[in-house]
Amino acid sequence: MRRDGDVPSILPAEFADLEPFADWAIPTERARYDKRIASTMEELQAFYDAAFPRLEDAMAYLDRFAIDELPDDATRLLWLFCALTTASFPVEVWRQPKVPDSGSSSFDAVIEPRV
Amino acid sequence: MPHFAKPGEGSWTQHYGMDTGPVSYEDSISPEHYELERDAIFRRTWLNVGRVEQLPRVGSYFTRELDAARTSVVVVRDSAGELRAFHNVCRHRGNKLVWNDYPREETSGVCRQFTCKYHGWRYGLDGGLKFVQQESEFFDLDKSSYGLVPVRVDVWEGFVFVNLDDQDTTPLADYLGGLAAGIAGYPFHRMTQVHRYRAEVASNWKLFIDAFAEFYHAPVLHAKQSVDEESRKLQGYGFEALAYQIDGPHGMVSSWGGMSPPKDLGMVKPIERKLRSGLFGPWEAPDIGLDELPPGLNPARHRAWGMDSFLFFPNFMVLIWKTNWVLTYHYWPTSHNTHVFEGTVYFVPPRNARERLRQELAVVTFKEYTLQDGNTLEATQTMLESRAVTEFPLNDQEILLRHLHATARRYVSDYRQRLPEARVRISAAS
Numbered sequence: 001m002r003r004d005g006d007v008p009s010i011l012p013a014e015f016a017d018l019e020p021f022a023d024w025a026i027p028t029e030r031a032r033y034d035k036r037i038a039s040t041m042e043e044l045q046a047f048y049d050a051a052f053p054r055l056e057d058a059m060a061y062l063d064r065f066a067i068d069e070l071p072d073d074a075t076r077l078l079w080l081f082c083a084l085t086t087a088s089f090p091v092e093v094w095r096q097p098k099v100p101d102s103g104s105s106s107f108d109a110v111i112e113p114r115v
Numbered sequence: 116m117p118h119f120a121k122p123g124e125g126s127w128t129q130h131y132g133m134d135t136g137p138v139s140y141e142d143s144i145s146p147e148h149y150e151l152e153r154d155a156i157f158r159r160t161w162l163n164v165g166r167v168e169q170l171p172r173v174g175s176y177f178t179r180e181l182d183a184a185r186t187s188v189v190v191v192r193d194s195a196g197e198l199r200a201f202h203n204v205c206r207h208r209g210n211k212l213v214w215n216d217y218p219r220e221e222t223s224g225v226c227r228q229f230t231c232k233y234h235g236w237r238y239g240l241d242g243g244l245k246f247v248q249q250e251s252e253f254f255d256l257d258k259s260s261y262g263l264v265p266v267r268v269d270v271w272e273g274f275v276f277v278n279l280d281d282q283d284t285t286p287l288a289d290y291l292g293g294l295a296a297g298i299a300g301y302p303f304h305r306m307t308q309v310h311r312y313r314a315e316v317a318s319n320w321k322l323f324i325d326a327f328a329e330f331y332h333a334p335v336l337h338a339k340q341s342v343d344e345e346s347r348k349l350q351g352y353g354f355e356a357l358a359y360q361i362d363g364p365h366g367m368v369s370s371w372g373g374m375s376p377p378k379d380l381g382m383v384k385p386i387e388r389k390l391r392s393g394l395f396g397p398w399e400a401p402d403i404g405l406d407e408l409p410p411g412l413n414p415a416r417h418r419a420w421g422m423d424s425f426l427f428f429p430n431f432m433v434l435i436w437k438t439n440w441v442l443t444y445h446y447w448p449t450s451h452n453t454h455v456f457e458g459t460v461y462f463v464p465p466r467n468a469r470e471r472l473r474q475e476l477a478v479v480t481f482k483e484y485t486l487q488d489g490n491t492l493e494a495t496q497t498m499l500e501s502r503a504v505t506e507f508p509l510n511d512q513e514i515l516l517r518h519l520h521a522t523a524r525r526y527v528s529d530y531r532q533r534l535p536e537a538r539v540r541i542s543a544a545s
Contacts, residue, residue, distance in 0.1 A: 029310075029479065055389050062468030070468065078468045085476045088386040089483055105489035107458070107482050111311035115471070 011080065012073045014061060018054060021047050024083040025076035030109045032083045037097050041090065048091040051084045067115060075115055119355050119371075119417070126511045127359040133517055137506035142524055143319035144500045149451035155530030156429050156523060157183035159283060160364075161269070161276040161290045163431040163445065164190060168273070168307055169223065170198065174240060177223035178203055178213050183320075183448040184279050188266050189213045189229070193240040200268035200277045201242050205231040206261040212238070229263075238263050271295060273303050274431075293362045294425055297411015298435065302403045306441050306461035310478045312485070313457050318492035320430060320446040320454040321519060322499075326488050327444055328426055328515035330354040330370060358415040359514050364428035364522045366515045369414055372421020375438045392473035394480045395421060400439040401463040401470075413437075426515060428522055439463065442481070452496050458485060 010022035024047055026032045036044065058081050062074055070078065090097045122130035129135065142148050164179040176191035187203035189212065205212045210233040215222045228245060229238045237246035242263035247256065267278045269287035272295075276287050288295070316323055331354050358369040375395035377383050387393040412435060413420040425433045432444040441461040448454045460478050465471040498504075509517050 029475075029482075033479075033482075052385070052389075059469040059472065065468070067465050067467050067471055074468075078471065081468075081472055082475045085386060085390070085472065085479050088384070089479075092384045092386060099483050099486045101490055102486035103490040103493075105314065105316070105486050105493070107312050107314040107456075107485050107489060109310065110313045110457075111309050111459070113308055113310065113471070 010073065011077050012061065012071075015054065015058065015077055018050060018077075018080065021050055021080065022076070024051075024087070025080040026083060027079055028109065029082070029086070029112055032079075032086045035083070036086050036090065039087075039097055041095070041097065044087050044090050044097060047087055048084065051080065052088075055081060055084065070115060078115065119357050119415075121511075127356075127514045128511050128517065131359075131361045131514065131518070133514070133521065137508045138517060138520060139506055140322075140499045140520075141505070142520055142527075143321050144451065144496070144502070146451045148527065149319070149448065151527045151530065152448070152523065153183050153185060155527045157181065157279075157448070158185070159278075159280045159526070159530070160429055161278045161285075161287050162429075163274050163276050163427070163443075164188065164200075165275045166273055166303075167198075167270060167275060168304075168309075170275070172225065174225045174227055175223075176213065176226060176229075178221050179277075180219060180221055181279070181447070186279065187211060188277055188279075189263075190268060190275060190277065191240050198268050198270065198275060199240070199242060200266040201263035202266060204264065205233065205236055206244065206263070207231065207234055207236050207247075212263070272299060272301065291427055292365060294360060294365050294367050294411060295427065297414075298409045298423075298425070298433075299411075300409050301412070301435065302405060303441060303461070305403050305463055308462040308464040308474065309459060310462075310474075311457060311459040312482060313455060314485070314489050315449075316454055316456050316489050316492055317452065318454065318496035319452055320448040321523060322492050322495055323446050323454065323456055323488070324426065324430070324432070324444075324519055325513075325516040326492060327424070327432060328366070328368065328519060329513045330356070330368070331510065331512045354512060356512060357413070357417045357420060360414060361514075361518055364526075365426060366518050367411075367414075367423055367425045368515055369417075369423045370421055371417070371419040372437050375421065375436075386476060390473050390476050392476040394477065394484065396436050396438040396440045396477045397470065397473035398438065399473075400437070403439045403463060426519065428519070429526075440477070452500070456485075456489070 009016065009019060010025055011018055026035060058077055062078055065074055094100055121127060124130045165177055169177050170192040173192055173194050173196060176189055178187055178189045180187050188200050189203045190198060190200045193199050203212050210231055211218050212229050212231055213222060235248040236244065239245050242265060244258045244261045247253065247258060250256065269276055271287055271291055356368045356370055360367045372395065376391065376398035380388050383393060391398045412423050420437060422434055422436045430446040434442040443459045445457040446454050458481065460481065462474050465474055
């Protein structure tokens with residue numbers, strides 16, 4: 001549990017460079033997708049450019065733990081990289097936050113893994 | 116020139132004795148036809164409503180809204196450990212028995228008995244009426260004749276089905292037939308890492324099954340999901356299945372594997388290259404303790420095999436991937452031109468964050484594709500309803516659609532012949 005003023009950093013110290021993007025450490029896919037849709041391409045590109053080069057480092061770091069024994073800061077790091085997968089579509093293919101030709105359709109997560 | 120062999124008749128469609136003419140989609144735009152489907156199909160077939168993992172212990176229950184079948188059911192594990200299903204209605208004044216906050220939303224949990232929110236009547240896990248508030252105020256009330264109304268329930272490979280037809284005694288395994296028998300023993304129970312998505316789609320339920328029962332659309336509708344050069348190549352090839360099978364009302368398509376892993380890393384996006392995962396699932400298959408595939412998987416025994424997709428009539432699809440994961444689709448009609456679509460991804464639980472991220476990429480990729488599919492359906496439904504065009508040519512790779520619509524129409528016409536009162540309703544409507 002995080003208490004205000006007690007834990008200044010959200011992510012493990014090794015990933016201090018990603019602290020400016022800590023607001024992407026979101027626990028559910030549904031909310032991660034919502035943030036993507038609410039973002040500009042500049043914001044998505046900035047997040048992608050910062051996080052993508054650290055993906056391998058993050059996996060190596062997280063691999064030190066069993067999935068159900070992740071410390072809180074590592075869990076948040078995992079969520080941030082889950083958000084990278086969500087943000088990768090606009091940056092790598094769509095050139096826009098929304099899926100092209102998806103118009104009014106929605107497809108929302110109703111069951112997700114705990115972590 | 117086909118890349119993969121076809122049956123001796125020259126086409127899959129003719130091989131299975133189906134006609135090859137254009138088809139009408141009146142069955143997908145007529146409100147009267149849909150009203151008949153509700154009784155002829157959704158009240159008369161085995162419907163998959165969940166998995167046994169959702170009912171892990173005595174008292175575990177979930178509800179299912181079956182709008183098409185005009186009811187809600189509650190499925191529960193009773194004190195003997197057996198599954199039971201009931202119409203979700205209190206015997207006193209007809210209130211919905213099990214719900215939370217919103218009566219039309221599904222719910223789940225664990226309980227010792229079901230208590231009606233209205234007047235506090237209580238029912239045991241066996242459906243028996245156990246308690247009546249102010250019982251002495253009633254007139255000769257025999258509690259033993261006021262139990263919950265049972266619904267037939269059965270399990271196939273961990274998938275829980277109900278059948279609302281109390282006349283039909285066909286066992287579930289017989290109903291599901293040879294295609295299901297051919298994949299019995301597949302370790303679905305190991306795939307307990309679940310992601311489920313839900314969409315309200317503005318189309319007839321069969322139209323979305325159509326979209327997932329053929330891959331003819333994939334190289335075109337989803338073109339932008341691949342890198343440019345690969346996309347052009349895929350459109351050039353088009354799509355051909357390895358095999359199709361039809362068994363009674365059910366069908367399956369067996370498909371080549373595409374990109375798990377891709378032959379050339381340049382074919383896929385940077386995130387896929389880095390994570391080694393994508394639409395076809397994580398490239399490294401987890402161990403599922405299977406030395407050999409069940410005989411019903413990859414029926415052509417083709418080395419390029421990647422995935423089999425089974426449609427169990429009316430509305431349950433199971434996709435089994437070479438890389439050891441499973442997708443299910445359900446299509447729950449809510450009117451002649453709307454339905455709720457559910458897509459559920461089942462993985463072997465990840466051992467570490469790397470595997471978790473790979474699964475996440477596969478899931479969100481599936482979501483991107485489905486968002487495109489869902490929107491296209493609304494466009495199809497509205498133009499079919501214009502009736503400006505009334506006949507549509509289907510090709511050989513669309514055999515499962517042709518079969519689905521023919522099957523659904525046959526259920527309706529059989530039902531009308533059996534029930535004179537249904538004929539009366541139709542003539543009144545037309």
